[in-house]
Structure formats: C-alpha cells, structure tokens
Amino acid sequence: MEDGAVKRGATMSRKLTDLNPDFDIIVIGGGITGAGVAREAAAAGLRTLLVEQKDYAWGTSSRSSKMVHGGLRYLAGGHIGLTRDAVRERQRMLDEAPGLVERMRYVMPHYRKRFPGPRLFGLVLAVYDFFAGERYRHRIQQTEMLQWLPGLSHRDLLGATGFTDAVTEDARLVMRILDEARSRGATTLNYVAATEVSKPGDRHWSVTLEDRGPGQSARRTVDATLVVNATGAWADRLWPVKDRKEHIRPLRGSHLVLPFHRLPVSVALTIPHPRDKRPVFIYPWLGRTVVGTTDLDHRRDLDLEPAITSEEVGYLFEAANSAYPGCSLDRGDIISTWSGVRPVVSSQDTSSDLSPSKENREHVIWDDDGLISVAGGKLTTFRLIAREILLTGTPYLNTLALADESEPVFPPADGLPRPETIRHLTWRRLQGQFGRHLPRLLEAGPLAEVPTTEYLWAELHWAASHESVIHLDDLLLRRTRLGLILPGGGVDLLAELKQRLQPDLGWDDDHWAAEEQRYLTLWRTACFLPEESPEP
Missing domain, CATH: 3.30.9.10 (D-Amino Acid Oxidase, subunit A, domain 2)
Structure with missing residues (x-):
C-alpha cells in the first residue's frame, strides 16, 4: 500500500482489480506472524503480497497482554x-x-x-x-x-x-512491521479475504481474493510460488489436513x-x-x-x-x-x-482434559507442497518464526537470500528536535511507533492531546488519512486505544471526532452515522461487560 491516503470505495476496488497477478509469495493473515513474514520476504527481494480478511492485527495481535x-x-x-x-x-x-x-x-x-x-x-x-x-x-x-x-x-x-x-503496544507493533515491509516493496491489503487456495497440477498456487470492505464485491485470482497461511486460530479452516497429529486449540x-x-x-x-x-x-x-x-x-x-x-x-x-x-x-x-x-x-486428543495453561506455546510449521501453515508461538519471537517459515519454503523458490541477521527490523527515526508542546515520553513513543513517518505525522493535525489521554490529535488525523482505516473500530480499538481507555468507548468524543476527521476519512453523514452505530454495538458486545449469567 502506498504512503498516501487510502480511501475505501472505488479506489480500493480498483486496487484489488489491478493487482499484479503474479507474486513470489502471498501471505494470508495480517497479524504479527504474517507481518513478520512479509517484512522478511520483502527484505529478501521477493515479490510479496499480504492480505488480511479483517483489519490488520484484528485477531490475537491486538488483544495480547x-x-x-x-x-x-x-x-x-x-x-x-x-x-x-x-x-x-x-x-x-x-x-x-x-x-x-x-x-x-x-x-x-x-x-x-x-x-x-x-x-x-x-x-x-x-x-x-x-x-x-x-x-x-x-x-x-x-x-x-x-x-x-x-x-x-x-x-x-x-x-x-x-x-x-x-x-x-501490540497493534502498533504490527503496523510498524507492515510499514517496514511496504518500504521494501511489499503490497499489503486489509479487508481482503483469501476465499480459495488451490494448486492445479504442477502449476503455481492460485489464491482467490475477495474485497470485504463496505459495499465492495471485487474479486481477483492471483498466483504465487509460495503461500503462507498465517491465519492463527483460523489455520485449520484455510487448509485442513486430515492426518495431521496436531490441531489448533x-x-x-x-x-x-x-x-x-x-x-x-x-x-x-x-x-x-x-x-x-x-x-x-x-x-x-x-x-x-x-x-x-x-x-x-x-x-x-x-x-x-x-x-x-x-x-x-x-x-x-x-x-x-x-x-x-x-x-x-x-x-x-x-x-x-x-x-x-x-x-x-x-x-492432545480433542477429548483430553489437559489444562489450557499446560499446553505447549511452541510454534509449529506445516509444509504441504509449498502451502506453509504456521500456528502457535509468541509475539516476542515473530522475527525468528518468519525466517524459519521462509527457510522452510526455500525448495519452492528459485533463489532465497534472507536479509543479514544483523539488519535492524526497525530503523531509527530521523533525528528531529522535539517540539516544545510534546512531552518527552510522548515524543519517545511517537519515534518508536511511527519511525520514518514522524515528520509528516507532526504536520497531519494539532499537536494537542486528546483530553484525559496521551494521544495527540495529529495521530488520529494521520491514522485516518494514511493507515487504511476502513471502520471506526479500526481507529478507536487498534490504531489508537481510545475505545478501551475512555468511558463508554469514547462515546462523548464521537461528535468531535466527526468534526475533525470526517474530511480525512471521506465519509458522508450517512456513512459516519452507520459507522458510529456499528462501533457502539461492537463495543457493548465485545469490549464491555456481559450480562450477569454463566457461559452456556
């Protein structure tokens, strides 16, 4: 995805329709593991595509401790x-x-x-x-x-x-790694699902993609030498293997x-x-x-x-x-x-009574003729897992030269002077989370803090304009955590958000109202308290 603003609608549909049909590697899953694979693959010079059926880091990678x-x-x-x-x-x-x-x-x-x-x-x-x-x-x-x-x-x-x-900040960690992947030539798309993976005869893998954005119906089939199934808890669904000893729990x-x-x-x-x-x-x-x-x-x-x-x-x-x-x-x-x-x-057998806390947290990689699936592992070891996945796929690639082990995953931000209005700890956070984009972020909006939080309004403007925000929950639950730290999910802030960010997002009044309703319903059911009754 380019550095410029990415709007949903015709632009997104065209982007999927005009997608290059051939890649060296397609990564399915936009969490920490998929992001790590995309970054290492792009750094190795591979033509890389990453797709995520919902938002980047929507699953486990924005919900860790x-x-x-x-x-x-x-x-x-x-x-x-x-x-x-x-x-x-x-x-x-x-x-x-x-x-x-x-x-x-x-x-x-x-x-x-x-x-x-x-x-x-x-x-x-x-x-x-x-x-x-x-x-x-x-x-x-x-x-x-x-x-x-x-x-x-x-x-x-x-x-x-x-x-x-x-x-x-796990969701921001994923976004930073994806940005490093894109800076090395990778293409990444959120709200694009891989609906079918097949390998006709001895040909390359074919992956059918479907745009899952609001009001979209674009579909496209693309080919790749290697496909990485980094969908985590969904790994069995994409490519079930009947005789495999392990299963996702x-x-x-x-x-x-x-x-x-x-x-x-x-x-x-x-x-x-x-x-x-x-x-x-x-x-x-x-x-x-x-x-x-x-x-x-x-x-x-x-x-x-x-x-x-x-x-x-x-x-x-x-x-x-x-x-x-x-x-x-x-x-x-x-x-x-x-x-x-x-x-x-x-x-363990699915009927086993082994305590969840006693399960092994080691990751496992399965190779099925160039469709490589991975599950398990830890947030901390994403880089090692990514390199191991690519080494597993070496037999299917003409050449593979992984980036040098000493190459930093996160190049330092430019040595900008700290604006006087930004606190030292906030400045340190911005440098780490946004890297090379920090100069442009500072120009994206006001440097004042959102009341009762450590976020700057400029961060919200930047996310709305440059970070593939498709739904309001992308902005309030993953690009920022305002929905988790403000009472009522930030309901009292929504009117001001609309006034400030509606031009950046390009949503008309009806679209904004629908997004507010969608977000508040989601927040009540998934980010607040359940009814006081036992789980069925």
Whole structure:
C-alpha cells in the first residue's frame, strides 16, 4: 500500500482489480506472524503480497497482554529453547525500537508458605538473566514493597523479587512491521479475504481474493510460488489436513481495564491466582490499570469478536481483590474489557482434559507442497518464526537470500528536535511507533492531546488519512486505544471526532452515522461487560 491516503470505495476496488497477478509469495493473515513474514520476504527481494480478511492485527495481535517477554512460566515448564530465543529477541527489540518496546519492572511478592518461594523463583530468574546476558533480578524487602505497591495485602508477606521484562503496544507493533515491509516493496491489503487456495497440477498456487470492505464485491485470482497461511486460530479452516497429529486449540484470554485511582500500580505485579495458582498480572497501561489474563477454551464462532464472560470477570476480580483486599473492586469500576484467542497447537486428543495453561506455546510449521501453515508461538519471537517459515519454503523458490541477521527490523527515526508542546515520553513513543513517518505525522493535525489521554490529535488525523482505516473500530480499538481507555468507548468524543476527521476519512453523514452505530454495538458486545449469567 502506498504512503498516501487510502480511501475505501472505488479506489480500493480498483486496487484489488489491478493487482499484479503474479507474486513470489502471498501471505494470508495480517497479524504479527504474517507481518513478520512479509517484512522478511520483502527484505529478501521477493515479490510479496499480504492480505488480511479483517483489519490488520484484528485477531490475537491486538488483544495480547502487551508483553514482550521470554515467559518465565514457560521456562519453569521446561521450554528452555523457547525462553532463550524470546529473551534474546526481547533484548534486540528493546535496542532497536525504544518507544515502541519499553522496559517494565515486574514484581513477584512472596508470602509465607505460598508458592513460589524467593529461593526457587530466584533460581529461575538466574537462568532468565543468563539468557539475557545481564542481571535484572533483585530482592525487595517488605517495607520497600509496600511503598511501591500501597494497598497490597501484607499478611504473611515476606518480601518480593523484582525483575525486568518489556511491554509494547501490540497493534502498533504490527503496523510498524507492515510499514517496514511496504518500504521494501511489499503490497499489503486489509479487508481482503483469501476465499480459495488451490494448486492445479504442477502449476503455481492460485489464491482467490475477495474485497470485504463496505459495499465492495471485487474479486481477483492471483498466483504465487509460495503461500503462507498465517491465519492463527483460523489455520485449520484455510487448509485442513486430515492426518495431521496436531490441531489448533483456540484459547481465550481476557482482561479488565480499570481506572488507575481504583487500583494504582506503577509496576507489573505478578500474583498466583488464589484458586488455581495461575499467574495473573496487574499492570499500568495508558494511564489505566489492567488485570489479566484468563486461559480458557474458546468454543464460540471465530469470526465473531471474542468477548469476556461473567465467569472470567469474576475470576479476575477474585485475583485482584485477593491481592488488594481494601479495594473491593466490582463491575462498576470497569472501563472496558478485551479478549483475544490464542492459536495454541495441541497434540492432545480433542477429548483430553489437559489444562489450557499446560499446553505447549511452541510454534509449529506445516509444509504441504509449498502451502506453509504456521500456528502457535509468541509475539516476542515473530522475527525468528518468519525466517524459519521462509527457510522452510526455500525448495519452492528459485533463489532465497534472507536479509543479514544483523539488519535492524526497525530503523531509527530521523533525528528531529522535539517540539516544545510534546512531552518527552510522548515524543519517545511517537519515534518508536511511527519511525520514518514522524515528520509528516507532526504536520497531519494539532499537536494537542486528546483530553484525559496521551494521544495527540495529529495521530488520529494521520491514522485516518494514511493507515487504511476502513471502520471506526479500526481507529478507536487498534490504531489508537481510545475505545478501551475512555468511558463508554469514547462515546462523548464521537461528535468531535466527526468534526475533525470526517474530511480525512471521506465519509458522508450517512456513512459516519452507520459507522458510529456499528462501533457502539461492537463495543457493548465485545469490549464491555456481559450480562450477569454463566457461559452456556
């Protein structure tokens, strides 16, 4: 997609109709894995197309816990290789993309006669630090702990262990990687579905594409030497393999967003849930506090927005109120929720009672004569997974020369001086999230902040004009998170958004009204509270 404004309607339909019919590689799926493959493929000089049936990062990659980490519980479970690779990739991302990937202090409190104790946890962290090549772990005394986390339950509290991991804005991470792919020649299209994949005889793969944008019906068949099925939880649907031992086990993880004053934390607190001892995180995010996550089988339609259940709300409140007994959190405190579906690869029989939390998080790659499917894996290791996928496809390509291992995924932004009206932390974030586009973003709109948030109006103007916003939820739930941090999904802001952004989006009044109704209905059903009834 070009750098200029992309409007839906005739322009999008023409873009699909006029699409080059031949590619070296077609990537199906616009989440973190697909974006990583597109970037590595384009950097290797391959003619690359990426399509996403909904919005970029619509699925798992905008609904994670936002953590770029090695996974301490995976290390404790014996997944040493996964943890080692993730810790090293975490460090690489911290070095390359400050502002997009940032350090966060994590704290694990230790209570008398509760697991894990400080000695055992310290041993696990020692291995973690060994992989990182730097010591991050340290002991925290009880008095210091209560200064950091006022209100934390101190009954039988022995102290805590502190360590460092990282966080990101996952949807913006995907957008930045896609931008790097496009800068190297890749074509990317959202709201374009791959409806059929076939390989007639010994010919190249044929992929039938369909425009799923509002009011669109354009279709086009394009060919490629290699097709990558990076659709995550939908991988079985695109190319089911009857005799495969593994299958996708969709697991839902849900989160609560609360006002900071109701649960003030300045670090990421890790607590074992009082019921099943699963780790639950309480951490600061965009001026609010998040509690998450759950880990349950997701048996609902994958094409619908995943949503939290009353059972999950109760589970997360149980964890938070156990850690902070004086807060007495309830449903009236919730600003919003989000839920995502993890495409975990399971080798267990579908009737197995293996706990979701005990499933392996390693990724799996299947090759079926040049149709390469991938599922599982971690946000942190997207680059390694992408390179492994391309190496798997080497036999089908005439030549493949992957970009040098040392080449940065995220080139630094130009050394612009910080405008006086922009705060230091906001400036750092903008540099990391927008890279080479930062000079133009600063000219896209006012540099004032959207009230009660850290977003600039210029960011919304830029997204509306340059980031393939097709629906209002693309703007409010993924390009920004205004819909998750403002009461009512930002309903009180909609009139001002219309006044400011309607020219950028090119929507007439009827179109805008329809988008508002669509967004508010979606927000109520997928980003807020369910009715107080058990899941069927």
